[in-house]
Amino acid sequence: MEILVILVPLALMLGLAGLFAFLWSLRSGQYDDLDGAAWRAIADDEPPQDAPAKR
Amino acid sequence: MHVTRDFSHYVRIAGEGIKHIDLAVEGVHCAGCMAKIERGLSAIPDVTLARVNLTDRRVALEWKQGTLDPISFIDRLAELGYKAYPYETESAEATEVAESRFLLRCLGVAAFATMNVMMLSIPVWSGNVSDMLPEQRDFFHWLSALIALPAAAYAGQPFFRSAWRALSAKTTNMDVPISIGVCLALGMSVVETIHHAEHAYFDAAIMLLTFLLVGRVLDQNMRRRTRAVAGNLAALKAETAAKFVGPDEISQVPVAAIHPGDIVLLRPGERCAVDGTVIEGRSEIDQSLITGETLYVTAERGTAVYAGSMNISGTLRVRVSAASEATLLAEITRLLDNALQARSRYMRLADRASRLYAPVVHATALITILGWVIAGAGWHDAVVTGVAVLIITCPCALGLAIPTVQTVASGAMFKAGVLLNSGDAIERLAEADHVIFDKTGTLTLPDLEVMNAADIPPNVFELAGRLALSSHHPVAAAVAQAAGARSPIVGAVEEAGQGVRAVVDGVEIRLGRPSFCGAEALVGGATLDPEASIVAFSKGTEKVILSVRQGLRPDAQAVIAALKARNVGIEILSGDREPAVIAAAHALGIAEWRAGVTPADKIARIEELKQRGAKVLMVGDGMNDAPSLAAAHVSMSPISAAHLSQATADLVFLGRPLAPVVAAIDSARKALHLMRQNLWLAIGYNVLAVPVAISGIVTPLIAAAAMSGSSILVMLNSLRARNASREIV
Numbered sequence: 001m002e003i004l005v006i007l008v009p010l011a012l013m014l015g016l017a018g019l020f021a022f023l024w025s026l027r028s029g030q031y032d033d034l035d036g037a038a039w040r041a042i043a044d045d046e047p048p049q050d051a052p053a054k055r
Numbered sequence: 056m057h058v059t060r061d062f063s064h065y066v067r068i069a070g071e072g073i074k075h076i077d078l079a080v081e082g083v084h085c086a087g088c089m090a091k092i093e094r095g096l097s098a099i100p101d102v103t104l105a106r107v108n109l110t111d112r113r114v115a116l117e118w119k120q121g122t123l124d125p126i127s128f129i130d131r132l133a134e135l136g137y138k139a140y141p142y143e144t145e146s147a148e149a150t151e152v153a154e155s156r157f158l159l160r161c162l163g164v165a166a167f168a169t170m171n172v173m174m175l176s177i178p179v180w181s182g183n184v185s186d187m188l189p190e191q192r193d194f195f196h197w198l199s200a201l202i203a204l205p206a207a208a209y210a211g212q213p214f215f216r217s218a219w220r221a222l223s224a225k226t227t228n229m230d231v232p233i234s235i236g237v238c239l240a241l242g243m244s245v246v247e248t249i250h251h252a253e254h255a256y257f258d259a260a261i262m263l264l265t266f267l268l269v270g271r272v273l274d275q276n277m278r279r280r281t282r283a284v285a286g287n288l289a290a291l292k293a294e295t296a297a298k299f300v301g302p303d304e305i306s307q308v309p310v311a312a313i314h315p316g317d318i319v320l321l322r323p324g325e326r327c328a329v330d331g332t333v334i335e336g337r338s339e340i341d342q343s344l345i346t347g348e349t350l351y352v353t354a355e356r357g358t359a360v361y362a363g364s365m366n367i368s369g370t371l372r373v374r375v376s377a378a379s380e381a382t383l384l385a386e387i388t389r390l391l392d393n394a395l396q397a398r399s400r401y402m403r404l405a406d407r408a409s410r411l412y413a414p415v416v417h418a419t420a421l422i423t424i425l426g427w428v429i430a431g432a433g434w435h436d437a438v439v440t441g442v443a444v445l446i447i448t449c450p451c452a453l454g455l456a457i458p459t460v461q462t463v464a465s466g467a468m469f470k471a472g473v474l475l476n477s478g479d480a481i482e483r484l485a486e487a488d489h490v491i492f493d494k495t496g497t498l499t500l501p502d503l504e505v506m507n508a509a510d511i512p513p514n515v516f517e518l519a520g521r522l523a524l525s526s527h528h529p530v531a532a533a534v535a536q537a538a539g540a541r542s543p544i545v546g547a548v549e550e551a552g553q554g555v556r557a558v559v560d561g562v563e564i565r566l567g568r569p570s571f572c573g574a575e576a577l578v579g580g581a582t583l584d585p586e587a588s589i590v591a592f593s594k595g596t597e598k599v600i601l602s603v604r605q606g607l608r609p610d611a612q613a614v615i616a617a618l619k620a621r622n623v624g625i626e627i628l629s630g631d632r633e634p635a636v637i638a639a640a641h642a643l644g645i646a647e648w649r650a651g652v653t654p655a656d657k658i659a660r661i662e663e664l665k666q667r668g669a670k671v672l673m674v675g676d677g678m679n680d681a682p683s684l685a686a687a688h689v690s691m692s693p694i695s696a697a698h699l700s701q702a703t704a705d706l707v708f709l710g711r712p713l714a715p716v717v718a719a720i721d722s723a724r725k726a727l728h729l730m731r732q733n734l735w736l737a738i739g740y741n742v743l744a745v746p747v748a749i750s751g752i753v754t755p756l757i758a759a760a761a762m763s764g765s766s767i768l769v770m771l772n773s774l775r776a777r778n779a780s781r782e783i784v
Contacts, residue, residue, distance in 0.1 A: 036109030
């Protein structure tokens with residue numbers, strides 16, 4: 001049962017890490033535009049601008 | 056005369072040498088629009104940020120100070136095909152956003168705590184029936200307390216605050232039993248843990264908060280979304296005024312930047328955005344938005360004009376007497392305040408439910424404690440059982456019953472083209488059994504239409520349309536639009552108050568008053584619509600007359616029939632003249648109508664209906680409707696409505712058809728039905744669970760399973776509000 005000394009704090013640390021990740025994402029405005037974010041994930045990348053034409 | 060536009064009012068400094076502006080953009084619907092706008096704007100040199108928010112339909116822009124004018128962004132967006140306007144965050148919306156972030160943070164904390172406490176609870180539950188050592192159980196309970204107590208203190212804030220507010224106002228709401236339940240459950244669990252007991256309820260208390268916060272977040276998101284849409288509408292409609300900045304120089308500025316004493320120019324076809332007095336010029340003005348009267352009024356030096364009037368024929372110079380917020384007629388505002396106060400007395404379904412619920416639950420818990428003591432149990436066991444009753448009856452499902460339906464139903468309404476302005480609108484709309492329509496702009500379309508377009512030869516009509524492009528007169532604009540004209544005729548001359556003329560292929564063409572075109576004979580001979588404005592068009596000797604008026608909404612007749620089929624009383628209350636109202640009432644088959652009604656009369660009529668016990672839905676758009684919209688049980692406005700009415704209305708509908716009115720009533724009725732069903736489901740669950748709790752055999756495992764089971768059931772039931780009937784009319 002000594003394993004609890006490692007496992008319980010480990011579990012709590014993981015939980016806290018998740019919580020802080022959530023709070024960080026909230027603060028950085030990732031929940032401000034849920035519709036847009038859904039589309040951005042599948043949008044094409046911007047074509048490289050001012051890139052020299054290839055051949 | 057030199058005209059500039061000045062939007063510096065909306066620009067703010069975002070950092071070292073960087074300026075920021077928010078624009079509301081119309082017509083952004085998909086990822087394609089988003090990419091197009093962002094690329095189009097980023098291509099402008101010195102733009103450092105261009106980001107579209109698809110949910111709120113807005114663009115945030117930042118650029119290096121001193122190089123660019125915000126006008127260039129609006130012009131660029133216009134080139135891309137989007138109408139944009141600077142957006143200023145209202146304080147009400149900023150509060151909603153802050154509130155919604157706070158609730159999300161609370162939900163995050165509560166969800167984290169629930170998951171971790173559960174992780175500790177499940178070993179205890181299984182350990183209790185196997186070989187767990189009491190020391191290990193205590194250790195797990197203490198750990199749970201360590202997580203649950205601070206988490207509940209933080210995430211419970213929305214409930215504790217609201218409960219405290221209610222109690223200090225000597226009323227009660229749903230949050231009172233919630234707060235009592237959570238505090239007692241936590242308190243008892245701590246005491247039990249100290250005494251090395253087998254059961255602790257940390258998991259139940261924190262899980263309850265998590266489920267309830269889900270409901271709160273959904274509710275808040277709905278409100279925030281409506282606010283954002285309403286804010287955009289306000290921005291896109293935001294009036295600007297042409298203010299004189301020099302003797303011969305005018306600047307187009309937002310109304311917020313106009314002050315009393317300024318002089319503004321009012322050109323033909325423009326809507327006045329301020330209250331003031333005419334100091335120069337002569338024109339006809341359309342005050343239908345203010346009075347409902349569709350006949351034009353003559354304005355000359357000394358005439359008072361009000362915000363919302365449309366200038367028809369001549370150019371006016373107006374000295375501003377009241378600007379921005381103060382523009383509204385004092386009379387209307389006063390009536391509005393009174394009416395709004397009356398309405399705030401409406402008690403929401405959730406509050407009514409909790410008013411019945413709280414005393415019953417608390418009495419049951421008390422009786423349980425006393426009952427066990429009388430039956431010979433110790434005080435400790437009796438109190439533990441009593442608290443278990445409170446925990447198991449904690450209105451978890453009850454708290455979700457209404458917000459979940461509201462969220463789903465408002466989403467369905469949004470798709471049908473209806474926006475909700477207030478949270479309890481769905482409940483009130485579902486009860487409506489009498490609909491009062493305003494005529495101008497509500498039953499009729501707000502824009503003018505050429506009624507006899509089919510009788511005019513297409514080539515003549517097209518030419519008339521092209522000529523009309525050279526005039527500012529709203530009737531001419533309607534002709535141009537009906538003819539689909541795009542290229543104006545070169546060299547067309549407008550004669551103020553008369554019409555437009557031009558020479559094409561050596562033949563003179565004219566469009567304007569019948570006398571201007573020499574077509575009086577035609578007007579005298581024909582039987583004409585009394586409401587229509589008549590304009591004539593002549594090409595050499597060929598002459599036609601066009602009859603221009605506001606047409607009925609395309610599906611008005613079908614909507615009225617659909618409302619009748621739903622057993623709803625219908626009537627028209629209009630400020631317009633009698634013949635015009637009779638014509639509309641006949642066309643739609645509405646038996647009850649009143650014409651020439653003032654705002655005060657409208658309220659009187661609504662009060663009269665209220666006395667008889669009718670629940671009135673008022674549908675109106677004009678400024679003169681605003682007080683009656685507020686006085687009615689529930690109200691609705693088309694999107695084209697005057698600012699004030701839109702702000703007052705509970706619901707706003709989009710587009711040309713009237714069908715959203717019926718669709719909204721249908722979804723609201725269905726939603727109310729589901730809300731009641733959910734309340735019964737929640738109560739039914741309590742009726743089953745309470746005897747178990749009273750008998751004292753509830754374990755934390757049973758409490759947790761019952762709570763999540765009933766909450767999920769209620770949420771699933773709410774989803775049924777989504778497939779509201781597609782068949783509208």
